[in-house]
Amino acid sequence: MKANTIVFDASMLILFPFFYYGLIRTLGxxxxxxxxxxxxxxxxxxxxxxxxxxxxxxxWYSINNYYKHYPLGGYIIWLGVVPLAALxxxxxxxxxxxxxxxxxAGKQNPYxxxxxxxxxxxxxxxxxxxxxxxxxxxxxNAKNFYFLDIPVFNLLYVFLAVFVFTLVxxxxxxxxxxxxxxxxxxxxxxxxxFVKSKKATRNLxxxxxxxxxxxxxxxxxxxxxxxxxPIITVxxxxxxxxxxxxxx
Amino acid sequence: MANKRIELEQYKSFINLIExxxxxxxxxxxxTIALIISILVALLLLVLGFIxxxxxxxxxxxxxxxxxxxxxxxPSVLSDESNDFxxxxxxxxxxxxxxxxxxxxxxxxxxxxxxxxLYQQPGEVKITPQKPQTAPEGKASEExxxxxxxxxxxxxxxxxxxxGNLSNLARSISQRGFQLYxxxxxxxxxxxxxxAIGRIRRERKxx
Numbered sequence: 001m002k003a004n005t006i007v008f009d010a011s012m013l014i015l016f017p018f019f020y021y022g023l024i025r026t027l028g029x030x031x032x033x034x035x036x037x038x039x040x041x042x043x044x045x046x047x048x049x050x051x052x053x054x055x056x057x058x059x060w061y062s063i064n065n066y067y068k069h070y071p072l073g074g075y076i077i078w079l080g081v082v083p084l085a086a087l088x089x090x091x092x093x094x095x096x097x098x099x100x101x102x103x104x105a106g107k108q109n110p111y112x113x114x115x116x117x118x119x120x121x122x123x124x125x126x127x128x129x130x131x132x133x134x135x136x137x138x139x140x141n142a143k144n145f146y147f148l149d150i151p152v153f154n155l156l157y158v159f160l161a162v163f164v165f166t167l168v169x170x171x172x173x174x175x176x177x178x179x180x181x182x183x184x185x186x187x188x189x190x191x192x193x194f195v196k197s198k199k200a201t202r203n204l205x206x207x208x209x210x211x212x213x214x215x216x217x218x219x220x221x222x223x224x225x226x227x228x229x230p231i232i233t234v235x236x237x238x239x240x241x242x243x244x245x246x247x248x
Numbered sequence: 249m250a251n252k253r254i255e256l257e258q259y260k261s262f263i264n265l266i267e268x269x270x271x272x273x274x275x276x277x278x279x280t281i282a283l284i285i286s287i288l289v290a291l292l293l294l295v296l297g298f299i300x301x302x303x304x305x306x307x308x309x310x311x312x313x314x315x316x317x318x319x320x321x322x323p324s325v326l327s328d329e330s331n332d333f334x335x336x337x338x339x340x341x342x343x344x345x346x347x348x349x350x351x352x353x354x355x356x357x358x359x360x361x362x363x364x365x366l367y368q369q370p371g372e373v374k375i376t377p378q379k380p381q382t383a384p385e386g387k388a389s390e391e392x393x394x395x396x397x398x399x400x401x402x403x404x405x406x407x408x409x410x411x412g413n414l415s416n417l418a419r420s421i422s423q424r425g426f427q428l429y430x431x432x433x434x435x436x437x438x439x440x441x442x443x444a445i446g447r448i449r450r451e452r453k454x455x
Contacts, residue, residue: 002299015289019285021278022278022283022284023278025277026270026275026279028269089289099279099283104444124437130304130426148412149414244406
């Protein structure tokens with residue numbers, strides 16, 4: 001028996017409003033909104049990169065005969081080449097990991113908290129990936145080293161992505177910190193063109209703070225890409241499975 | 249008045265702290281809702297995983313192509329090149345002109361889809377297209393063969409082995425490896441979520 005994409009898609013679309021309601025009550029309206037669109041955009045950028053680079057695809061149901069039954073490739077809503085349901089799963093994972101990390105290790109330093117959040121997200125994805133792969137909700141194409149048919153780089157990516165996102169969100173939105181390592185870069189780019197203010201981050205208005213958050217997330221994406229590229233290359237070299245062409 | 253309006257405009261862009269710093273009761277409820285939903289998502293994945301156990305046991309499932317669309321009853325001449333369709337002797341008229349014979353000859357070369365055997369009737373003579381004769385193999389062709397074999401050896405299989413293969417897990421522990429794996433991870437998520445909810449409640453009581 002097969003759990004078709006429509007089951008996954010519909011259940012995600014039904015559960016997300018309740019989850020978001022809980023998130024609003026936990027973080028506050030604006031912060032929850034920032035968390036939701038931040039994680040959506042972050043996930044969308046990374047997933048789109050995966051699909052464009054031919055490492056992954058969501059099109060199994062949109063090929064040949066299935067197209068008659070699942071006109072949009074089984075998914076109701078697409079954001080470019082990535083279905084919304086996959087991003088909802090990502091957001092639920094990131095947010096619940098963040099809440100668990102904050103409640104269990106709230107007094108630890110931010111790196112420890114972010115690592116805990118990353119580990120919890122990893123457990124979530126170790127559960128979701130085999131189910132998704134078995135039912136062809138998504139297909140991994142990459143020539144790589146696989147564990148239970150999940151590419152190992154994906155497990156590392158989930159941990160690192162959640163680590164980076166949690167770190168950026170906590171530092172920017174919750175604590176409104178200035179990071180000395182980024183200050184020069186921010187002064188030369190963001191503060192010069194997009195946020196025309198030289199105030200400390202804690203004194204910025206909410207729209208300005210949102211811009212700082214998005215800028216830092218973009219930097220996080222680039223850093224993650226720079227870290228992941230050599231890892232993917234090394235795992236490519238010691239691969240135990242060949243490359244599957246996206247469209248067969 | 250104008251200054252007051254400007255102040256109010258500026259105030260709009262700041263976060264409403266009353267709204268943004270929800271009280272502890274609200275946070276507790278919100279976190280509980282969010283964590284219960286995430287546990288529900290894990291349970292949903294567990295159920296969907298249980299539904300698809302048989303698929304997980306099939307080692308070729310991951311590489312399985314989506315089923316091809318059904319061909320129409322009248323085969324399209326140009327659609328498929330992989331299968332040769334046998335021409336039935338009964339279909340060839342006995343008295344034919346040169347042009348018609350040429351058409352039949354052309355028809356023999358045309359390739360038809362895989363449903364061809366459906367058209368064959370018992371006792372009928374098949375006229376199968378002849379395969380082109382191959383040139384005798386020389387040393388050069390042997391060399392190319394060995395090169396091809398080497399290339400084939402280098403190409404990685406599309407099916408993983410050992411720990412890399414999900415079906416091995418699914419078929420282990422008396423065919424229940426995948427179920428146990430899913431139960432273990434769902435339980436881990438539920439326990440972690442439960443601990444977090446407990447911490448939030450205790451925190452509230454202590455304040």
